[in-house]
Amino acid sequence: MTRDPAPLPAPPRLRAADIESLAADLAPYGAEDVEHRLGPLAAAALHREQPAAALLATRGPAQAGDALAAIVRCFVLGAETTRRALDTALPRCGSAGLERLGLIRSSGTAGQDAVRASVDLRPVDAVDHTGSTTWWVASDLGAMRTRGPLHAEHVLGVGGASVTLAGLTVRDRRARTLDLGTGCGIQALHAARHSEAVVATDVSPRALAYAAFNAALAGVELDLRAGSMLDPVRGEQFDLVVSNPPFVITPRSLTDDALPTYTYRDGGMAGDALVRALVTDVGGVLAPGGVAQLLGNWEHRTGEDWTERVGAWLDASGLDGWVVQREVLDPAEYAELWLRDGGALREQDPAAWDRTMTAWLADFAARGVDAVGLGFVVLRRPVGAVPTLRRLEEQRGAAPGPLGPHLADVLASHDLVTGLDDDTLLGLRLRTAADVTEERHLRPGASGPQAIVLRQGGGFGRTVPVDTALAGLVGACDGELTLGQLTGGLAAVLEVDLGSLRAELLGPVRQLVTDGFLQVV
Known part of the structure; x- marks a missing residue:
């Protein structure tokens, strides 16, 4: 649903000397510096795509020679500036170098001539185990x-x-990583910090040009390849595959004039077929033990639980699989989200908006779609012949922190407990994780709790209801005694049969170890 979108300028050019100069000019500044320069009010408004406060915050000082303000006004806010301001802010590269790189367009060559950015250029701060x-x-x-x-x-x-x-x-060390559908290249830049080699693919030549420029500006070497889905890498193996694929469910009945098939979000397949294809096919390029992580959307169809639908994809993949659904939108919410993502507003053309919405909803209705799930998939090629992990769950809301380390820990803990028989498990010493707290809910005057809940401070922030026996066991896990000794003592205190208690507790204990509530000493 577009009305003559602005033509695109050529992507940035690869000019080594100018890129090196620009990198040196930009090196003192990061995302935190930009936020601090704007101030909390303007920075928060800019995150909501409201630039007025940021324009006001940078207007006066930029004219006085504030380098960062001039950079932000030009490349983050898209405001008109002058050659002189950019020559001062970026002295090594200067406006002439920016122009050679294709990053600006200018009305002339004099210092006072107006300049506007041809691209969005902004800092991204990254923090991981390497620094x-x-x-x-x-x-x-x-x-x-x-x-x-x-x-x-x-x-x-x-x-x-x-x-x-x-x-x-x-983010553990990997020999070869694949960024499938790299776009501007951000996932490949992250991967290069912990991978010996990174291959980045995209169907869009324009995206690959941006990825090449961003890699050069960052001083990172990438193997960039053109092609759709797994075609550019078939026959190869990778230890890690990451993908933010074009997963948006788009009605194929709409013409390009009504709704463009945005390359960055629309893979050209009907419904959620692209995500299904990636889940079922990616194992072909995974090395033994290799992990694939991708974002995705999937349809909730009438009469079928989403876990059945997506679970069938996992079964067809032959891989260990873990799917986490983070959000669910009804068809109208979903269509509105992606119409606005493309820059469409109903107030601009109500009739066109309504026609496109109607077609989108009709497309969903034709397949019996009640809702759309948004989330991510973790896949792993088993080292052995048989997958041991099949997990589909819903975890809504923001996680307390980055999930990467937690996901890695859960995969390792799953492998540990899967390989242990009950006798070996009982011989382990366990410690309650430092981020775990216990909540007890009592009615006024009650002698005991009506509910006991374990809460995890990290990871997904999980809450697990437990009974008195399991709560007592978790509370006693300090790494000193084995699980067998603890269950023996607990059986004596509760005056219950030891065999029955162990049969009751060992399953939940395995899950608590897997999810990080309990740690092996």
């Missing part, structure tokens, strides 16, 4: 800057989905 760094990442100008619908070949910057995927990716 911290900042990249300046270029992408196409967004709807806030173009003030209209996006072009079908728009290359997206670092948005919420990119941040989510980066946060949930496991």
Whole structure:
């Protein structure tokens, strides 16, 4: 649903000397510096795509020679500035170097001549087990800057989905990593910090040009390849695959004039077939023990639980699988989300908006879609012949922190408990994790709790209801006694049969170890 989106300028050019100069000019500044320069009010408004406060916060000082304000006004806010301001702010590269790189367009060559950015260029701070760094990442100008619908070949910057995927990716050392559908290249930059080699693919030549520029600006070497889905890497193996694929469920009945098939979000398949294909096929490029992590959307169809539908994909993959659904939208909410994502607003053309919405809802209705789930998938090629992990769950709301380390710990703990028989488990010493708290809920005057809940401070922030016996066991896990000794003492205190108590507790204990509530000493 577009009305003549603005034509796209050429993507940035690879000019080594100018890129090196620009990298040196930008090196002192990171995302925190930009936030501090804008102030909390303007920074918060800008996160909501409201630039007025940020324009006001940077207007006066930029004219007085404030380097960071000039950079932000030009490349983050898209405001008009002058060659002189950029020459002062970026002295090594200067406006001439920016122009050679294709990052700005100018009305002339004099210092006072007006300049506007041709790209969005902003800092991204990254923190992982290797330390911290900042990249300046270029992408196409967004709807806030173009003030209209996006072009079908728009290359997206670092948005919420990119941040989510980066946060949930496991970051241990990997020999070879694949970033499938790299876009502007942000996941590949993250992967390069803990991988010996990174291959990044995309069907869009424009996206690959941006990824090449961003890698050069960051001083990172990537193997960039053009092609759809797994085609560019068939026959190869990777230890890690990450993908923020074009998973948006788009009605195929709409013409490009009514609803462009945005390359960054629409893979050209009907319904959720693209995510299904990726789940079932990605094992073909995974090395033994290799992990694939991808974002996805899937349909909830009438009369079928979503876990049945997506679970069938896991079964067909032959891989260990863990699916987490983070959000559920009804069909109208889903269509509105992605119409606005493309820069469409109902107030601009109510009739066109309503026609597109009607077609989108009719497409869902034709397949009996009641809702759409949004979440992520973790897949792993088993080292042995048989998968041992099949988990589909719903965890709504924001996680307390990055999920990557937690997911890695859960995979390792799953492997540990899966390989232990009960006798070996009883011989372990366990410790309650430091982030676990216990809540007891009592009615006034009651002699005992009506409910006991264990709450996890990290990971997903899980809450697990437990009974008195399991609560007592968890409370006693301090790493001193074995699980067998603790259950023996607990049986004596509760005056119950030891065999029955162990049969009751060992299953929940395995799950608590897997999810990180209990840790092996």
